[in-house]
Amino acid sequence: MREILWTADEIAAATGGQVLADFAATGVSIDSRSLEPGDLFVALTGARDGHEFVVQTADKGAAGALISRPVAIPAVLVEDTFRGLERLGVAARERAPQARRGAVTGSVGKTSVTRAVEAGLRRAGKAHASIKSYNNHIGVPLTLARMPRDTQRAVFEVGMNHADEITPLSGFIRPHAVAITTVGPVHLENFADGEEGVARAKAEIFAGLEPNGVAVLNADNPWFGLLKAEAEKAGAQVWSFGTGEGVTAQLTVFASGAQGAQVTAVVRGETLHFPILQTGVHWGLNSLCVLLMLEALDVDRETALAALAEFEPIEGRGAERMVRIPGGTFTLVDESYNANPVSMQAALATLGARNVAGRRIVVLTDMLELGPQSARFHGDLASPIAAAGIDLVFCAGPLMKSLWEALPPTRRGAYAQSAAELAPQVASAMRAGDVVMVKGSNGSKAGAVAAALGALDLEGQD
Structure with missing residues (x-):
């Protein structure tokens, strides 16, 4: 039995809406196809109007709906359901002040790194994370809105394909730690200034960083200098990973085998040898990114290494x-x-x-x-x-x-x-x-x- 996530009164208080009929929801959904019994259905308008599916969601066991026009099921009425979802996400963050929040972006590897960080967070306590690749202007507020009030740690994937997309998402999350896995030639057709534009767009992740937050950056990436400067401008502590000297976590050996790889690294002066189930050469640096993110989110080293040792490749990603x-x-x-x-x-x-x-x-x-x-x-x-x-x-x-x-x-x-x-x-x-x-x-x-x-x-x- 899932715990109650939102009551109708709480939803109304968060969104400025009006309760049409009382209910209590155990989850939040924007898709009638994947809705589970007990969910709040948010009737977004877009290519299809979610209000057309409200009755169908009731048949599937929806507890109630967030709507902008009256429907025949228990609901909270708001002017704009998208803004309502955003406000619900902010309210979820604010009612869980104890939660340490992390955010991951990057041209390559952000989903896998997010999933690996999540594995460590779940070993350490009550954790919450994005599902699939819910990393855009809808996915991030939805993930926040789904966060239980007793969450101890959370990690969010953040994506973009244009400038000015990440800034508001970082503002919703207000992360204590962020990671940029790498910057490369991705979505270039949307950036007149090429890769530099991509790097600056990724640097928007620092916009919502909590005071004295941590920025985990790839020192091997050509845009490290730009990202480091932007992070420091935002007041972040910069923790770096790479293969060269002078980094927080230095990769020294990555030995791949049939069933995974052995990684040797020097992290804050300590030499570590640890196994991972990944075989991709990029996982040498990815694993260090994960370790530093988990450290920044108050997960001890032993727990982090145990999570990495059991984290399996994701379907479609190796x-x-x-x-x-x-x-x-x-x-x-x-x-x-x-x-x-x-x-x-x-x-x-x-x-x-x-x-x-x-x-x-x-x-x-x-x-x-x-x-x-x-x-x-x-x-x-x-x-x-x-x-x-x-x-x-x-x-x-x-x-x-x-x-x-x-x-x-x-x-x-x-x-x-x-x-x-x-x-x-x-x-x-x-x-x-x-x-x-x-x-x-x-x-x-x-x-x-x-x-x-x-x-x-x-x-x-x-």
Whole structure:
């Protein structure tokens, strides 16, 4: 039985609304499809008007609704349901002053780092966190509104694809600690000043930082100097991680194996050796980012290392599985959730470092939102592919045509205009012992290829 999260009177007090009929909610939802019994349904207006689904949510067990026009279920009436959701989030934060709050952003790795920080927070006590990638102007207030009043620690993922998006989100969260995993050429089509614009947009995370808060920054990133200056301007303590000298947490060794990796690092002068279940080379630095964030949120080192040791790769972000085919198995590495030049290079380097019985194969779909230099970014992948010793490359999408044309004939697997067209060609090429990595932007449907390869598994067939 879930605890009561909000009463109708509390919702009205938080939002300035009017109680039409009394109720008590155990959760908050904006989607009638995923609503659970006992939830408050917030009827947002947008492409579809949430008021059209209020009666349906009542049938699914909604406790009540936040609405801007009368409906036939218990509800709180407000002028604007989106503003109401924002105010509910702020009220949730204010009624839990004991909660230490963290926020994570970055061009690459923010979801995985957020999930790993969450794992540490849950080991340490009553914790709250974003679900999925609820990191935008709706997802952040919704996550706050769902935060129980007895939360001890919380972590929020914060995303953007334009300037001035993160500032209000940071203001809602009022974090005690923030992390910027890295800055790279992502969403460039929305920034006239290129990567510097992306860096400045990420630096907006400092806007809502609590006094004397902590900023955890990647010292290996070219924009570290800019980010450090912006953090200090906001009054933050800067804790850095990287491979060079003079950082708070220095990565010295990352040794990847079949089931994970061993990390050696010097953190505040202490040498640590610890295992993680991740194999991606970028997880050497990610793990240090996680350790520093957990420290900033008052989680002890032993608890943090235990959480990292058990944190598994997320589906679409490096999760692996063995797929049975006639003659044996091949390994599917699913990196299909997203891609940009930085994450592509890290993923290719990780694949190149693996010991494989068969071939190293990559299936790549378009990287999106890279602006006028998009063709160059795609074509430039030929060099890290060669350095990684990739045997076969499959490409899908009009942008990946630039890479396809840059590849030598010996590395060309197949090219298609779409992931759906490419999937059967990739599936027919698999052999026992191969390791195949699927990666691309979510919008270019790389997941369709990963799904097709997973469906080959003989174990799931009659």
